[in-house]
Amino acid sequence: xxxxxxxxxxxxxxxxxxxxxxxxxxxxxxxxxxxxxxxxxxxxxxxxxxxxxxxxxxxxxxxxxxxxxxxxxxxxxxxxxxxxxxxxxxxxxxxxxxxxxxxxxxxxxxxxxxxxxxxxxxxxxxxxxxxxxxxxxxxxxxxxxxxxxxxxxxxxxxxxxxxxxxxxxxxxxxxxxxxxxxxxxxxxxxxxxxxxxxxxxxxxxxxxxxxxxxxxxxxxxxxxxxxxxxxxxxxxxxxxxxxxxxxxxxxxxxxxxxxxxxxxxxxxxxxxxxxxxxxxxxxxxxxxxxxxxxxxxxxxxxxxxxxxxxxxxxxxxxxxxxxxxxxxxxxxxxxxxxxxxxxxxxxxxxxxxxxxxxxxxxxxxxxxxxxxxxxxxxxxxxxxxxxxxxxxxxxxxxxxxxxxxxxxxxxxxxxxxxxxxxxxxxxxxxxxxxxxxxxxxxxxxxxxxxxxxxxxxxxxxxxxxxxxxxxxx
Amino acid sequence: xxxxxxxxxxxxxxxxxxxxxxxxxxxxxxxxxxxxxxxxxxxxxxxxxxxxxxxxxxxxxxxxxxxxxxxxxxxxxxxxxxxxxxxxxxxxxxxxxxxxxxxxxxxxxxxxxxxxxxxxxxxxxxxxxxxxxxxxxxxxxxxxxxxxxxxxxxxxxxxxxxxxxxxxxxxxxxxxxxxxxxxxxxxxxxxxxxxxxxxxxxxxxxxxxxxxxxxxxxxxxxxxxxxxxxxxxxxxxxxxxxxxxxxxxxxxxxxxxxxxxxxxxxxxxxxxxxxxxxxxxxxxxxxxxxxxxxxxxxxxxxxxxxxxxxxxxxxxxxxxxxxxxxxxxxxxxxxxxxxxxxxxxxxxxxxxxxxxxxxxxxxxxxxxxxxxxxxxxxxxxxxxxxxxxxxxxxxxxxxxxxxxxxxxxxxxxxxxxxxxxxxxxxxxxxxxxxxxxxxxxxxxxxxxxxxxxxxxxxxxxxxxxxxxxxxxx
Numbered sequence: 046x047x048x049x050x051x052x053x054x055x056x057x058x059x060x061x062x063x064x065x066x067x068x069x070x071x072x073x074x075x076x077x078x079x080x081x082x083x084x085x086x087x088x089x090x091x092x093x094x095x096x097x098x099x100x101x102x103x104x105x106x107x108x109x110x111x112x113x114x115x116x117x118x119x120x121x122x123x124x125x126x127x128x129x130x131x132x133x134x135x136x137x138x139x140x141x142x143x144x145x146x147x148x149x150x151x152x153x154x155x156x157x158x159x160x161x162x163x164x165x166x167x168x169x170x171x172x173x174x175x176x177x178x179x180x181x182x183x184x185x186x187x188x189x190x191x192x193x194x195x196x197x198x199x200x201x202x203x204x205x206x207x208x209x210x211x212x213x214x215x216x217x218x219x220x221x222x223x224x225x226x227x228x229x230x231x232x233x234x235x236x237x238x239x240x241x242x243x244x245x246x247x248x249x250x251x252x253x254x255x256x257x258x259x260x261x262x263x264x265x266x267x268x269x270x271x272x273x274x275x276x277x278x279x280x281x282x283x284x285x286x287x288x289x290x291x292x293x294x295x296x297x298x299x300x301x302x303x304x305x306x307x308x309x310x311x312x313x314x315x316x317x318x319x320x321x322x323x324x325x326x327x328x329x330x331x332x333x334x335x336x337x338x339x340x341x342x343x344x345x346x347x348x349x350x351x352x353x354x355x356x357x358x359x360x361x362x363x364x365x366x367x368x369x370x371x372x373x374x375x376x377x378x379x380x381x382x383x384x385x386x387x388x389x390x391x392x393x394x395x396x397x398x399x400x401x402x403x404x405x406x407x408x409x410x411x412x413x414x415x416x417x418x419x420x421x422x423x424x425x426x427x428x429x430x431x432x433x434x435x436x437x438x439x440x441x442x443x444x445x446x447x448x449x450x451x452x453x454x455x456x457x458x459x460x461x462x463x464x465x466x467x468x469x470x471x472x473x474x475x476x477x478x479x480x481x482x483x484x485x486x487x488x489x490x491x492x493x494x495x496x497x498x499x500x501x502x503x504x505x506x507x508x509x510x511x512x513x514x515x516x517x518x
Numbered sequence: 519x520x521x522x523x524x525x526x527x528x529x530x531x532x533x534x535x536x537x538x539x540x541x542x543x544x545x546x547x548x549x550x551x552x553x554x555x556x557x558x559x560x561x562x563x564x565x566x567x568x569x570x571x572x573x574x575x576x577x578x579x580x581x582x583x584x585x586x587x588x589x590x591x592x593x594x595x596x597x598x599x600x601x602x603x604x605x606x607x608x609x610x611x612x613x614x615x616x617x618x619x620x621x622x623x624x625x626x627x628x629x630x631x632x633x634x635x636x637x638x639x640x641x642x643x644x645x646x647x648x649x650x651x652x653x654x655x656x657x658x659x660x661x662x663x664x665x666x667x668x669x670x671x672x673x674x675x676x677x678x679x680x681x682x683x684x685x686x687x688x689x690x691x692x693x694x695x696x697x698x699x700x701x702x703x704x705x706x707x708x709x710x711x712x713x714x715x716x717x718x719x720x721x722x723x724x725x726x727x728x729x730x731x732x733x734x735x736x737x738x739x740x741x742x743x744x745x746x747x748x749x750x751x752x753x754x755x756x757x758x759x760x761x762x763x764x765x766x767x768x769x770x771x772x773x774x775x776x777x778x779x780x781x782x783x784x785x786x787x788x789x790x791x792x793x794x795x796x797x798x799x800x801x802x803x804x805x806x807x808x809x810x811x812x813x814x815x816x817x818x819x820x821x822x823x824x825x826x827x828x829x830x831x832x833x834x835x836x837x838x839x840x841x842x843x844x845x846x847x848x849x850x851x852x853x854x855x856x857x858x859x860x861x862x863x864x865x866x867x868x869x870x871x872x873x874x875x876x877x878x879x880x881x882x883x884x885x886x887x888x889x890x891x892x893x894x895x896x897x898x899x900x901x902x903x904x905x906x907x908x909x910x911x912x913x914x915x916x917x918x919x920x921x922x923x924x925x926x927x928x929x930x931x932x933x934x935x936x937x938x939x940x941x942x943x944x945x946x947x948x949x950x951x952x953x954x955x956x957x958x959x960x961x962x963x964x965x966x967x968x969x970x971x972x973x974x975x976x977x978x979x980x981x982x983x984x985x986x987x988x989x990x991x
Contacts, residue, residue, distance in 0.1 A: 376882025380890075383883050405883055409849025410856050412882035417853075 059204065061096060061225025062088035063135075068228055068282045072130045075122060082122070082133030082177060086115035089135040089179050092226045099207050102220035104140045104198045105148050106180040111135065114177045121175070130285050132175030137221045137230040140181040140198070141188055141214075142273070143262040144168050151264050152184040152196035152214075154392040155385055165262025167231060167273050167290055174289040179227060182217025186397045188233055188266045189378060190214055191241050191466035194448045195394045202448070203246055205491055209445040212245035212466060214238040215276065219246040222276045229286055230276045235266045236370060237440075237470025239274035240482040244440035244494025247484045250276045251283035254501035255477030257291045267377035269416070270370070270474040280483050280511045287504070325510045327352045327497075328433035334358035335366070336468030338442020339455050341488045346495050349485035350437040362425045365418055366472040372415035373475075375404035423476050430500055435510040439469055440482040440494030473498050481507040530677040530720065534569060534698025535561035536608075541701055541755045545603045548595060555595070555606030555650060559588035562608040562652050565699045572680050575693035577613045577671045578621050579653040584608065587650045594648070603758050605648030610694045610703040613654040613671070614661055614687075615746070616735040617641050624737050625657040625669035625687075627865040628858055638735025640704060640746050640763055647762040652700060655690030659870045661706055661739045662851060663687060664714050664939035667921045668867045675921070676719055678964055682918040685718035685939060687711040688749065692719040695749045702759055703749045708739045709843060710913075710943025712747035713955040717913035717967025720957045723749045724756035727974035728950030730764045740850035742889070743843070743947040753956050753984045760977070798983045800825045800970075801906035807831035808839070809941030811915020812928050814961045819968050822958035823910040835898045838891055839945040845888035846948075848877035896949050903973055908983040912942055913955040913967030946971050954980045 063071075074080040090108050097103050118133035138144055141151050143161035145168075150156045164172065171178065183201040185193050193216025194200035201216035203209040204224040211220045215232025219242030222230050232239040234252040243250025251274055258273040265271055275286040329352035332338055379386070382401050390398055429436060443465050446453055451462050473480045478498050485495035497507045530537075536544075547553040563581050570576050591606035611617055614624050616634035618641075623629045637645065644651065656674040658666050666689025667673035674689035676682040677697040684693045688705025692715030695703050705712040707725040716723025724747055731746040738744055748759040802825035805811055852859070855874050863871055902909060916938050919926055924935050946953045951971050958968035970980045 372882070376886050379881070379883035380886035383887070405881055407882045408852070408878055409845070409880045409882040409885035410852035410878055412885055413849050413853035414856070 059096065059224065061092045063228040063278070064225030065278070066225075066228055067279060068130055068134055068277070068285055071134055071228060072132070075133045076127075082115035082118040083112060085133065086111045086135050086177050086179060089227055092224075093179070096224055096226060100202050100204060100220045100224055101199050102182055102201055102217040102224065102226060103137070104150060104152075104181045104183055104217065107147055107178065110147070111177050111179040118175050118177060128173070128175030129289065131171065131229070131289050134176055134229060135179045135227050136171060136176045137180055137182045137218060137227045138168060138171075138178055139184050139215050139218050139230070139232050141184045141233060141264045142168060142231055143264075144178060144181060147181060149181060150197060151188075152186040152198060154197045155389065157197065161262075163262065166259040168262065170290050171231070176229070182215070182221055182230060185214035185216060185238075186394045187264070187382070188214035188235060188238055189397050189400060191237060191463055192446075193217075193219075193242055195396050197394070200448050203445050205247065205445065208447055209491070210245070210448050210450075212242035212441065212445065214242075215250075215274075216242050218276050219243050219248060219250070222246070222248045222278060225278075228278060229282060232274050232276050233260075233263055233266070234272045234274045234470075234474065235270045236374060236467045236474050239272075239276060240440050240470045240480060240494065240496060241466050243276050244482045244496070245445040245492060247487075247492030248276055248278055249280045249283050249481070249483050250274060251280070251287055251481045251507075252473070252479065253287055253291060253504065254479045257479075257501075258287070265377075265381050267374040269373050269377060270471075272474065280481060280508055283481065284505075284508045325435055325506045326433045327435045327437050327510045328354045328356045328429070330429070330436040330438040330498075331355060331357045332438045332442060332469055334360055334363045335472060336442050336465060337455065338439060338465070338469070339444070339488070342439055342442055342444060342493050345488050345493050346439040346485045349495050352437045354433070356429050356433065356436065358429070359425065362422065363472070366422055366475050367468075369415040369418045369422060370471045370475050372407055372411040375407045376409065376412040379405040379407070419475060426472075426476055426478075427500070434499060434503060434506045436498045437510070438496050438498070440496035441466055442469055444488055444491035444493060469496060477501065479504045479507060481511060483511050530696055532569065532677065532697065534565045536701040536751070537698030538751070539698075539701055540752060541603055541607055541750070541758055544607055544701060545605070548606050549600075555588035555591040556585060558606065559584045559608050559650050559652060562700055565697075566652070566694075569697055569699060573675050573677060573693045573697055574672050575655055575674055575690040575697065575699065576610070576653045577623060577625075577656055577690065580620055580651065583620070584650050584652040591648050591650060601646070601648030602762065604644065604702070604762050607649055607702065608652045608700045609644060609649045610653055610655045610691060610700045611641060611644075611651055612657050612688050612691050612703070612705050614657045614706060614737045615641060615704055616737075617651060617654060620654060622654060623670060624661075625659040625671060627670045628862065630670065634735075636735065639732040641735065643763050644704070649702070655688070655694055655703060658687035658689060658711075659867045660737070660855070661687035661708060661711055662870050662873060664710060664936055665919075666690075666692075666715055668869050670867070673921050676918050678720065678918065681920055682964070683718070683921050683923075685715035685914065685918065687715075688747075689715050691749050692716050692721060692723070695719070695721045695751060698751075701751060702755060705747050705749050706733075706736055706739070707745045707747045707943075707947065708743045709847060709940045709947050712745075712749060713913050713943045713953060713967065713969060714939050716749050717955045717969070718918040718965065720960075720965030721749055721751055722753045722756050722954065722956045723747060724753070724760055724954045724980075725946070725952065726760055726764060726977065727952045730952075730974075731760070738850075738854050740847040742846050742850060745947065753954060753981055756954065757981045798908055798979045799906045800908045800910050800983045801827045801829045801902070803902070803909040803911040803971075804828060804830045805911045805915060805942055807833055807836045808945060809915050809938060810928065811912060811938070811942070812917070812961070815912055815915055815917060815966050818961050818966050819912040819958045822968050825910045827906070829902050829906065829909065831902070832898065835895065836945070839895055839948050840941075842888040842891050842895060843944045843948050845880055845884040848880045849882065849885040852878040852880070892948060899945075899949055899951075900973070907972060907976060907979045909971045910983070911969050911971070913969040914939055915942055917961055917964035917966060942969060950974065952977045952980060954984060956984050
């Protein structure tokens, strides 16, 4: 994707200091002395002070720490130590990923005032790459919701319309990037929690293959499906951040039975085309096999995809992916929270509490069957990649809904908002497949996202596919 | 253990043709032309015809197949082909382990008349070792019960008192060996289903390390805990059969996360003593940490063990082993049977149906937590092996109860029979540890068993420990 052109691409009404800026551009500014890291941090902090009272993207802003880190980054660069493209760049971290010395609350009163001793591994890697952490961003409580509007810190608000939800659970990360407050943010994605808010807020979001970015030090939701991901203004910045965060250690968590193993080991070598030379083969995956979405959204995204061929998921595979996702995620989430549910249920947000209580009722035999089903589902979905490298589909089949809304309409028929938000993203968590969302225009003035999915080890193809569609033509 | 001496060791009232015979002795008879395999098969078939109407140890007797296999075995031996110690020896197979061409019913009306196409891997190995399969033995329905008295084929009866249960679920295998109808039988053991009936019927039973004998072609109960094992008149025959059935392929099913991995890989090299040279270090494990058993049983077994030192399981570890066993076994068993429960519940035995329905209610979060707990439990139990090679304890803390009895008394207090039967065996299934039961005398004229437990890779020590206790002195 090319940087947004205000005359052509839709943009949120209030641009921030990093709107339209790429990390490569910022890196060039820093190295060519057009800016210092301290200046970038100040711009971020000033913009947060000005805009965040409306957006509520941030839970904690660490002005002192950010400026100190930025000055160190400047000194290192001046002294000839260059940590790479993130060196000196302001970033935000979801309030569910441990940052040593900052309050990290999981968006929950259960963790009010909780200050971790140690960084999550992904945060440690950010720091080693020279990034400047400016603060933590609003998460749906315990990441247990795709709307982003239920948090002890209050709802995050969509920069395109602050009366609307950002989507979640990485709600503040998406809002912060969409509003141009930071050029990059970390999120987590168990069923779509990076991609859903990225799509609804009009930014790029990348959920790599399962385990590619280590989840150590990230508060768990559903360990079989939990992924760490990145949000940025464009896809290339996601790739750049991914390269800094992933690596050999990132693969250590993938057990031999995880479906992500069914792909080749993740590497970033260019493997395009059947003979390794042709163009990326993109197929449109008809989303109707997963969810009957808003036709305007589906059409806009399909046009943006530029895909000529089409594949369909057999209907029973779609249903099985949904059942597998639901059973595993609920049982694992309830296992994480069983003690809190028993001892202090009143501290949960009421909707989160209700959902966790329902999760705690799912019988174990459904979990056992769901875990078993994954290998067959990986095979069924793998067959779609026989003649194609990348599947294209909408990220979310509806646009951002008003805060708190739980039922909407498509063609006059009622639709559950939570189910709609998760419908097109969660299948790829079941299989641990890399998935990228990129902005694909607007419908009624609200952003929609194009989702691109590939097999592990073929991540580069997502970014190639993204750059050759009609959107940037 | 030495062969029983009728003047010294208690024996079941009606000895069969293989009572007191070892496989080594039979093998010598065959090679020195004192007997043919066909004669051994005929002796087995005649004894089954005479005694099984009372014992109900067999579900299907394959006289034609057994005699044909025995004649082939004789021809091979005569022609110079010697397949080893099981060559020409009659064996029985639990009615839950696939035998190509014979009815295998899982003890259930759901599988009335079911004839598998292919042998289970353990049966194929038996055949390759030259064993002669004489028939299938009564299992508690779907192996889901430790009493052995609920089967579509009717209850198996204890050769020591046909009004009493054999224990289960490998009920008929234990009765057939105890009555001397065959010298060897295959069983399965998910929570004690080889060891419990072996102990209650006064024979030896060995459950090797998880995965050591492959479970392919064995109808599942709870895959995380399912083991294939062997029953024979004495421990040395169990070792001999184990060596024919286990092997490199047998290890393929152990995932990296299974606690059995925490031991060294299974091999049969002699690793005794801290420097590999000393005597086997046996500790008495006080069973009170797991279950308050019948003091007469506990004292008899302790005396038989010859153990001088004592170790105790911390009480919370015992409770956690029980909870882990229960949660995992129930969820996995309910996953196996969910469709049958929904579609044809009336075909189950009422008690099995009631237990499966309860199993289907166990919430998934308990399963997730239980699977997680295993690593810590392996560590806690592993600590007991710091100064000892082998733990000794009763196999079952009570003697064989009357058929159908579900509540008994110990010192005037009511005790649930099912819980008592499983209490001392199931912890070792949770951890995948090798465990052997050997006869340890009688209490009130009914057999009791000494259980010996070790770490994977140290199996030989069990058999050394068994042969140096006061029982055979």
